[in-house]
Amino acid sequence: MSAVMSGVMTSTVYVQLLDLACGALLATAVVIVWRRRLAAIIRTFAVQGAALAALAGVLAVHARDVRLGVIAAGVLALRAVVFPWLLGRALAASGPAPGERETRPLVNVTASLLAVAVLTLIAYAVSRPLTALAPSPAADAIPVGIAVTLAGFFVLVTRRRAVSQLAGFLLMDNGITATGLLTTASAGLLTEAGVSLDVLLAAVVLRALAGRMRDAFGDTDLDDLRELRD
Amino acid sequence: MTRLGIAGGIIQVVVITGGAPLLAGVMRQVRARLEGRAGPGIGQPWRDLRKLLRKEPVTPAGTSELFRIAPLVLLATTVTVAGVAPFVTDTSAVGPAADLFAVAALLAMGTATLALAAIDTGTAFGGMGASREMTIMALAEPTLLVAVFALSVRAGSTSLAAVVTATLRDPARVLSPAGLLAAAALALVTVAETGRLPVDNPATHLELTMVHEAMILEYAGPDLALVELASSMRLAVFLGVLATLFTPWGIATTAAPLALAAGTAAFAAKVGLLGAALAAGEVFMAKLRLFRVPELLAGSFLLALLAVTASYFLAV
Numbered sequence: 001m002s003a004v005m006s007g008v009m010t011s012t013v014y015v016q017l018l019d020l021a022c023g024a025l026l027a028t029a030v031v032i033v034w035r036r037r038l039a040a041i042i043r044t045f046a047v048q049g050a051a052l053a054a055l056a057g058v059l060a061v062h063a064r065d066v067r068l069g070v071i072a073a074g075v076l077a078l079r080a081v082v083f084p085w086l087l088g089r090a091l092a093a094s095g096p097a098p099g100e101r102e103t104r105p106l107v108n109v110t111a112s113l114l115a116v117a118v119l120t121l122i123a124y125a126v127s128r129p130l131t132a133l134a135p136s137p138a139a140d141a142i143p144v145g146i147a148v149t150l151a152g153f154f155v156l157v158t159r160r161r162a163v164s165q166l167a168g169f170l171l172m173d174n175g176i177t178a179t180g181l182l183t184t185a186s187a188g189l190l191t192e193a194g195v196s197l198d199v200l201l202a203a204v205v206l207r208a209l210a211g212r213m214r215d216a217f218g219d220t221d222l223d224d225l226r227e228l229r230d
Numbered sequence: 231m232t233r234l235g236i237a238g239g240i241i242q243v244v245v246i247t248g249g250a251p252l253l254a255g256v257m258r259q260v261r262a263r264l265e266g267r268a269g270p271g272i273g274q275p276w277r278d279l280r281k282l283l284r285k286e287p288v289t290p291a292g293t294s295e296l297f298r299i300a301p302l303v304l305l306a307t308t309v310t311v312a313g314v315a316p317f318v319t320d321t322s323a324v325g326p327a328a329d330l331f332a333v334a335a336l337l338a339m340g341t342a343t344l345a346l347a348a349i350d351t352g353t354a355f356g357g358m359g360a361s362r363e364m365t366i367m368a369l370a371e372p373t374l375l376v377a378v379f380a381l382s383v384r385a386g387s388t389s390l391a392a393v394v395t396a397t398l399r400d401p402a403r404v405l406s407p408a409g410l411l412a413a414a415a416l417a418l419v420t421v422a423e424t425g426r427l428p429v430d431n432p433a434t435h436l437e438l439t440m441v442h443e444a445m446i447l448e449y450a451g452p453d454l455a456l457v458e459l460a461s462s463m464r465l466a467v468f469l470g471v472l473a474t475l476f477t478p479w480g481i482a483t484t485a486a487p488l489a490l491a492a493g494t495a496a497f498a499a500k501v502g503l504l505g506a507a508l509a510a511g512e513v514f515m516a517k518l519r520l521f522r523v524p525e526l527l528a529g530s531f532l533l534a535l536l537a538v539t540a541s542y543f544l545a546v
Contacts (some may be wrong), residue, residue: 012402022407023540026411027410027411030529030533030536091511109525110525113525113528113529113532114528114532117536120539121539140543143543144540219517
């Protein structure tokens with residue numbers, strides 16, 4: 001069995017592919033914080049979904065686990081195709097208004113990028129006990145998952161538009177999924193499917209909500225909405 | 231000082247001094263062809279330099295000695311880096327000067343001297359260009375250092391020669407996340423430091439946007455020739471550092487004539503390809519607003535920082 005496994009994927013190649021997938025996750029998270037144009041953010045988001053699926057795929061081939069393979073396929077379908085499509089629909093529905101096509105962050109982009117740098121270092125610091133529990137190449141990459149989660153949360157709280165907040169929410173979820181895959185390679189298929197469906201439902205609801213908000217108020221700037229209520 | 235290092239140093243200085251204007255010519259030609267123009271040919275920068283060198287030296291009234299020595303300092307620092315960095319051979323003629331800090335400091339010294347000379351002229355454009363150049367350099371310099379740190383962490387030394395040797399021994403490192411993130415960060419720094427699009431447009435003299443051109447506006451004749459030569463050499467040096475750190479293959483490891491010839495050819499091919507790719511990319515790019523440049527450089531700094539962090543927690 002082990003001979004077959006080493007034939008399928010030597011451990012150096014496994015570690016390298018795993019690290020490449022994690023590096024791609026991190027880099028795409030940075031690009032999502034960096035870019036202003038929502039269309040570019042959505043494209044990057046699709047790339048990140050593919051990187052996450054590749055991560056799951058590498059783990060699946062390494063562990064020779066069919067269920068993980070199914071999860072990888074599910075992640076690819078949901079995060080690289082369905083979510084970007086939903087976000088794209090939400091963006092297209094917002095019409096040709098130029099203001100809606102770019103994010104208007106509360107914190108300027110330069111400060112956001114530096115904040116993400118600090119968040120990455122924090123992620124590295126706080127995940128050391130987790131990594132020390134069972135040192136393995138996958139466990140070593142846990143900081144990447146936590147860093148993406150924190151970056152997603154940062155995007156969620158510092159953006160004004162509903163669509164960019166939705167992107168932040170999905171970025172955070174990508175991070176949580178990556179952390180889950182890296183910590184417990186043998187997570188139940190049912191759990192993963194349940195979580196994914198939950199997120200899908202949340203995305204659909206948020207997307208519908210954003211559409212309703214625009215129909216009612218003509219804008220999805222959440223700060224303006226609070227002013228309307230006062 | 232080894233024979234290999236000295237041979238490499240001499241070849242590098244000759245190749246970069248002679249080839250840098252040709253590199254500029256290739257880049258302009260690529261750009262011209264992609265824009266549907268015939269282009270002046272790759273020898274044009276050398277013809278321009280010959281024309282400028284034949285003119286009589288003229289300096290603006292009221293400028294000090296600083297204005298006159300700045301082109302020499304710029305050229306001297308660039309030639310030094312061209313001689314000591316491991317481009318053609320993997321050992322350096324002057325080991326300590328091939329250190330990351332020494333190379334970054336030498337390149338920064340040239341730019342800073344030119345900025346001082348621009349202020350020395352007392353014109354509005356000179357001061358404006360100097361202030362912009364210093365802003366960009368202050369933001370790009372940390373990224374340059376941190377990006378190369380990511381590579382030197384695993385080599386265990388900040389010497390560029392040691393980094394190159396370590397990469398040659400273990401080529402898989404280049405494809406690690408740390409290597410790729412550092413390459414992206416360093417590419418952005420190269421664009422910013424050499425004043426290419428989208429940070430600065432080398433082909434325009436528009437007062438609202440120019441950075442490097444505003445600084446050298448008062449230079450004429452042989453002084454301008456020196457500044458132009460040094461600028462194109464700077465571009466060749468930056469592209470050379472980028473190429474050598476991330477694709478060191480072909481570099482000469484022995485002092486045999488054949489190895490040196492192969493190293494020179496590999497270096498020329500790598501830098502030429504990178505330059506052509508940069509010029510082709512520039513066709514599709516517009517200049518960034520000056521206020522957006524810090525965003526670009528903060529992004530590249532973050533990529534460099536992630537490269538260093540990744541080299542710790544994703545230890546391949």
